[in-house]
Amino acid sequence: MSTHPRLDSKIPSGDVEKKWSNRKFENKLVNPANRRKHTVIIVGAGLAGGSASASLGEAGYRVKLFVYHDSPRRAHSIAAQGGINAAKNYQNDGDSIYRLFYDTIKGGDFRAREANVYRLAEVSVNIIDQCAAQGVPFAREYSGYLSNRSFGGSQLQRTFYARGQTGQQLLLGAYGSLMRQVEEKNVELFAFHEMLDVIVVDGKARGIVVRNLRTGEITTHTADVVILGTGGYGNVFYLSTNAKKSNCTAAWRAYKKGAFFGNPCFTQIHPTCVPVSGDYQSKLTLMSESLRNDGRVWVPKAKGDKRSPKDIPESERDYYLERIYPAFGNLVPRDVASRAAKAMCDKGQGVGETGLAVYLDFGDAVKRIGKDGVAKKYGNLFEMYEKITGDDPYEVPMRIYPAVHYTMGGLWVDYNLQSTIPGLFVIGEANFSDHGANRLGASALMQGLADGYFVVPYSIANYLGGEKLPPVSTDHDACKAALADVKGRVQKFLSIKGKQTADSFHRRLGKIMWDECGMARNRAGLTKAIADIQKLREEFWSDLFVPGTGEELNQELEKAGRVADFLELGELMCRDALEREESCGGHFREEYQTPEGEALRNDEKFTHVAAWEYQGDGKTPARHQEELKFDYIHLAQRSYK
């Protein structure tokens, strides 16, 4: 383990309140006439990539935007339900930028960079202004002013929302702004294009290799700077709340070209998801955390109680979150709520056919505010639940269980959101930066938009204003080499002609990951998982079957490429989890827990970011450390009691 010279976090000088202002002032600028001489490649059009494309287009750069969907409006941010945090203090309940900063650092179990998190809290207020101006239909009070609700890990109301479709509305806001830039020809949109490699010239990111998913054509595109807003890698578990196409390929290709990967093992398991019901299952569905504002979580006190929930009297129910964590009750952070649900089920108090579920009960809420009141707040979520399970949650409590939802880990970036490859910036869930070991609810949307609207435009100007970037044509040797690599890889998938489908490998990988690198991890399990994944990978490369050709829409070929990368990333996650000999946030090592079963950090040894450097196929990657300093918020054992 060593500190690596490339791991310079570039945190600005000054008090935490001044750092971002200082950085904005120090930054170099690019004058408007010169901006149009610079080409910026952006990959992904979720909240981060979409907002970055819109703002850089507005600024006057020549943006080339690549998305693998048929339209930028389908990026997975669209599925975010509950809300977006901002330190507006509209509810007069004691919120401030500093408190949002504090809650986020604490919520992340002291494994995030203070300076980044402070900036996130600082720009959060601008995000709400920006989105309201775009016509995002946020929930309003009768006064016409904006409404708020609560999310986990906070004792106040700072979450803005648009019913249970906040992500959709924020994304469509960004998409509208982005499509306006397409109309104005500042953004060139390449839909149905998947990025398959980064092109590095003289040590700097200068382009990408993409495959046109409709025609199969593989081409290179060059630029002065490349921005990845390609989301998280929760689908390494196969079953997750992520959309089916969400994958790690862009980030993984960048890692293999020299970008360090930060804290890969930090995964968020969301406590409230519809439980798994069978082996045909293709994905899991989240039930928004906002439901925990009014829903009460419980299990029967007796083990193996198979009575219908209606027949279990109050005195025989264990509202365990309210019992164990009276201060935060049902609104403890996600990692805490997930582990508590698992603990209850492990003790035999789980409900439903599999015993792997707990109840989320709206009985009291219906009594208090009526069915209409509940419907107004959560109507679409209740509908969604009923469609999947056939149960009516107004009548019967929801059955929920934790599921993989988000990855705090991602490509390592400095304060400017630049990776260890100069000219390669990483924004949104794809980077590792702001959430430490656990993300608070309603903070992903905040981070995506903060990065895209308010941070990366400044970083890009600073980078372009300070670098000499001779033009690179697609004839450059580095482009030709990357193109040949990608073409070779595609041909390899098609030529194996084995017997097993990409999905079948993916399911097996997912099972290994969930069993050994999921909600609870230990040395023996992780060691075994690494060996199992290596074996599975060998099998993949000798027995994969991809039908069809490379010169057409071929969804099996797309899957194969993604699964191949997951098979490598999964191993890195296990390695990272193995090396981090402590429990923090979503990373729970069974060997390290308090007598009450809470996560036990080891601040002396692990107050750092683990940044992994690729060393070549078949070689053990190098683990470097970026030390984290807490000058403002004192390291303390988290308590939500």
Add this chain to the structure above:
Amino acid sequence: MTTSKQMTLKLKVWRQKNAKDQGRFVDYTVEGVNQAASFLEMLDVLNEQLIRKGEEPVAFDHDCREGICGSCAMMINGCAHGDMPRTTACQLHLRHFNDGDTIVIEPWRARAFPIIKDLVVDRSAFDRIISAGGYVSTNVGNAPEANSIPVPQQDAEAAMDAAACIGCGACVAQCKNASAMLFVSAKVSQMAHLPQGQPERARRARNMVAQMDKEKFGACSNTGACEAACPKGIKLTNIALLNRELARAQVKS
């Protein structure tokens, strides 16, 4: 409740290799699928079977599988997303079918949505309609303090009702004229209900409708098939509003 009942389904699926291919229905039988599975999971099972036999799987678009991304798009027994009200194909579950049923699956059929392969169609026309005016022309940095512009709650709610559109294209697919009026009106209506949308109201309606016509979507004849097919419950009244907006825009110009 979850059940583990197995069922067998007979499928007639539209197969078309590419845009130039003529296309045809092909019969398949899917055996032993769990009744608790979703419709798309049933297609996953079919595809897994086809691949194992060395055949090409059925291409279909999908992503979030929870009814919000708008990717999935297929006619199921002649109905866009199937005949369950307010449900996308990905949210449709097999418990609504009977063991032994025959199910016909086709792509969206509209001149403005050319078929790419099997059930996958090109809906980029919708993107071009949005880029013609489906936004507020505000740059990042322009925005005033959010609470400085109050929005009456009923207006915010009406805007949200319209904004719930997922851009799937079911309205076009179900319409005998392949009209995109419901899609266009949803965006126009969202903005017309909000103070932020007022300055560009006339221009937005005019430009979006002009682009819609250019994309060769059909005219609206008010049959309401779009509303019935819409998985998000977008109301036909939005089309009435759009017509008023257009009339207003013409008077203004």
